[in-house]
Amino acid sequence: MMESQQILKSIDEKNVVILPFSLIHSNCELHLGLNVQKVASVVEVGDYSLLPGVSAPFLYMIKIQGIPVPVIEINQLNNLNELNNYQLKNCDKIKYVKKRIIICHVLTIYIGIVVDITKKIKTISNKELLPPPDIWENDKHFFVSAMINEKEKYRYIFDIEKYIASIGISIGNVAQDFKSNSDNIKVLKGKTGLVVEDSRVYQALAKQFFEKYEMHMELAKDGKQGLEMLLANAENYDFVISDIEMPNMNGIQMIKEFKSIKKVNTTPILFHSSISNPEFSKDLQEEGLGLFIHKFNEENLIKTILSFFK
Template structure:
């Protein structure tokens, strides 16, 4: 256990190689779950929690850790299970998602495993709206569920999903003449719908994909209907980074190698805030990065990149990409 706790902050080097490392943990019962190590700041035994009035039921209290006040969410309660008991023998996983830091209370923490995104599969069809998984994988002949943390956070602490009137009007004026579609790729249904709801007022037709491989297949199919470039019909791709089968970094790198796709502008839109690797964005050829989820930032990025697309010549593919 000590090795797991000590090494979490140093285990981010695999991002961008279509690989990831999962921290495995349990809630109540035998089922194992995973969370991407790249989002984990620290794992520690549950400290003393302070209860406050008017907290959501899933928030077991707040903890004071290294000068920060952090809400601690019971992941079992948040996913429809029973509350985790005997907190003195439990653990919290400190994470950074969507521009905020939170603690997730879990029963036990096991180990870190190294996987390829191709080993990460979407959850079974028909799982329903109560499903809290974005993906599943197999470890030691057992299924491991990868939790949809964005869905959990939206239910526990909802955020504003509407852009301000000033930003909306400015973006609509700039984008009004664009007849191009926009594509969103994200494995979280919640995140996908957040982006769609935020951008729908701009009047853009929106395509969507649930992972990088599906997005690439759709882009190739669309490009075959274009004479020279997919940008004749599609103005922009907004892609998550963490997705089953193919991550956003690999998707972007693949786009840059294909003649009819290479001019497509790509925004990486991800909950990997705070520890984000800007060098990797540049290396794979992404055009922009924004952290989830701020509708004004999203609208501004769409406006900015569509403007650039209209004004710049086709890019050349670097020989080292």
């Protein structure tokens, strides 16, 4: 599996690292990419074990370093049957296809996706990440979290969390047991938190979490919007929860710029990410940027937020 330390070294407040890959249909290439934080490894298509009685998009099971990983097919994303001749002429012509499996790690879930082409990992400026058009913002079948303009084409950052949720897999939940949390609710009731998060799935989880503990949530979809909201209303927020990798501006850059302007602000900051690494957490605290937890773990999340008020 890809080491967390390798990924963490690639995190920079102004850059993002992606693994480009493609799906092919009628010799046309759909250009996609994954944030390397969500990539555990890339393997060749080889020996596999068929799954009993499991319907599409699941294909088979493979074993990676002792971990059983279900593999799914995402070719329906490349629905190019309706392309006209003009569009086909402008598609990239593909000379060869070498199928691989990208092993994705989302929270506690390992899942493989079959792709036709993988390319070298590349580092791009965070400013190059464009949010998808608003017209598709609520489309359940549009699995894109950001876009990159590559000359005359776009590369789409694949929203693996949204896709997994769309096929009925739960990647996180908020427990419904209120009785054991009555003391916590007393402490947190009426508190207001700013959530800076680009993933629709994690936005929904955060909404459930805030409602459970009777708190108010304001949402920013990326670091740029989060910075604007902080500069305008920081005194109204009891705490901030921010993802790290986001389009336009990531969470680390957002907090660095905020603290450089509001030097005396003491609003507690909590970063969460799919990476769990003690050294990274230590670095953030030593720089005075905030605390860090693995997302989305309700127990750790509530414990950390409660520590802000005790």
